[in-house]
Amino acid sequence: MSLITPQSREPGKKKGNFRRNDNNRIYANPLPLVFSPEEKNVWSSHKVLGLFGLAGSRIQNPHCEGVFDAHTRSVWVTNSDYSTTLWRRGFFGKGTLSRSEPSWLARQINARQNAEKNMVSEQVTAKRRAERKQFKLDRARAIAQAAAAAEAAFAEGRILTVEETGIVIPSAATWKPSRPASPPPPAPEPSTPTTQKDPPEDEDIIPENMEHLQLTLQEAFFLAWTLDCLMIVDPDTHAAMSLQQIWQTFQLVHFPLYFSASQELSNLRFDNPFLINYVVYHHYRSLGWVVRSGIKFCVDYLLYKRGPVFHHAEFAIVVCPVYEDEQDRETCPFDLQNVDPFSWTWLSTVNRVNSQVQKTLVLTYVTIPSRSRCHSVLLASPACLQFFTVREVVLRRFIPARMRD
Incomplete structure (x- = not known):
């Protein structure tokens, strides 16, 4: 972020406006794909393309890379540049050591550079005790040196002044802590050239980035x-997975016996949790919403207009699967949420929680096509998504204090 000084601010502008302008610049791209204009070598070429409804711009594709992890049912993006790109261009994923944006490394570096400002009370107390102990040692060492010099001068029959010794006994008012001196290196051999190097300071060592960006299966397949x-890379073969492999693997990973036995593709079902959640995720992403996890507010998804750094989420989404054929529900091997009718206690609780944080609760019903109408062969490709339907019911909690007008 750029440094804003009081002199550079325009009169009448608030401090928050500069932070908003920085966010508009950093998060200007709503998706990882960026449309950049071509070099205008020929002025008339863009005019001619415009006559045919074509744009004289090209698409910049970042081509990020992630590793599929079956245990967490997610995709890990370990490259920091890719993580920053996916987060700043659409707010995809979540940092494993952060609340949302992968900022663990930046916080560690900032903590080292501003250690004095970020210390807690226990650290301040320990620091003061260490400095007091170091002061006593320095004072005792200076007094011992002065006493030894005075004794040597007395043996020679002369009086030694303080200026002649050059030893200053520190006082509590003027003493300042200094970094303890490191032991001198061993003396080199006469034939070996000597090169004196200063030991590196701890503040100059950049810590290793222990964080990665974690994408849900819905986010990874959408990207x-x-x-x-x-x-997406296979963790076993370290080879790039094809789109068909990704589609089938993301479905098979939800089976209870995924790690114990290989699943046949004929066992794929339309009520797979990945399919149900991806239908909702793709539906709102295609409408321009930024879709984030809503587990903090007891819902499945949160919808943002531009992203978490601009505004709070406006809508809280609860995914409700609905079977077209009730017989398919009886043979379902998955533990689907919100299939049974809601209890009024649960619905009132979730609605009240989201109303208190100014969010509108939306029940998104996903109709699962019947297996008798749609063959399971269709599940081998994303073409099966056309058989799902999405319906929405908006709930608003009646609050007399706000709805009198």
Whole structure:
């Protein structure tokens, strides 16, 4: 972020406006794909393309890379540049050591550079005790040196002044802590050239980035299929997975016996949790909303107009699967949430929680197509998504203090 000084601010402008302008610049791109204009070598070329409804711009695709992890049912993006790109261009994923944005490394560096400002009370107390102990040692060492010098001068029959010794006994008012001197290196051999190097300071060592960006299966497939800007790597073969492999693996990973036995593709079902959640995720992403996890507010998704750094989420989404054929529900091997009718206690609780934080609760019903009408062969590709339907019911809690007008 750029440094804003009081002199550079325009009169009448608030401090928050500069932070908003920085966010508009950093998060200017709503998706990882960036449309950049071509070099205008020929002025008339863009005019001619405009006559045919074509734009004289090209698409910049970041081509990020992630590793599929079956245990967490997610995709890990370990490259910091890719993580920053996916977060700043659409707010995809979550930092494993952060609340949302992968900022663990930046916080560690900032903590080292501003250690004095970020210390807690226990650290301040320990620091003061260490400095007091160091002061006593320095004072005792200076007094011993002065006493030894005075004794040597007395043996020679002369009086030694303080100026002649050059030893200053520190006082509590003027003493300042200094870094303890490191032991001198061993003396080199006569034939070996000597090169004196200063030991590096701890503040100059950049810590290793222990954080990675974690994408949900819905986010990863949306980036790989819809935007073609994510390559997913198989953790066993270390090879790039094809789109068909990604689609089938993301479905099979939800089976209870995924790690114990190989699943047949004929066992794929339309009520797979990945399909149900991806239908909702793709539906709202295609409408321009930024979709984030809503587990903090007891819902499935949160919808943002531009992103978490600009505004709070306006809508809280609860995904409700609905079977077209009730017989398919009886043979379902998955533990689907919100299939049974809601209790009024649960619905009132969730609605009240989201009303208190100014969010509108939306029940998104996903109709699962019947297996008798749609063959399971369709599940081998994303073409099966056309058989799902999405319906929305908006709930608003009646608050007499706000709805009198």
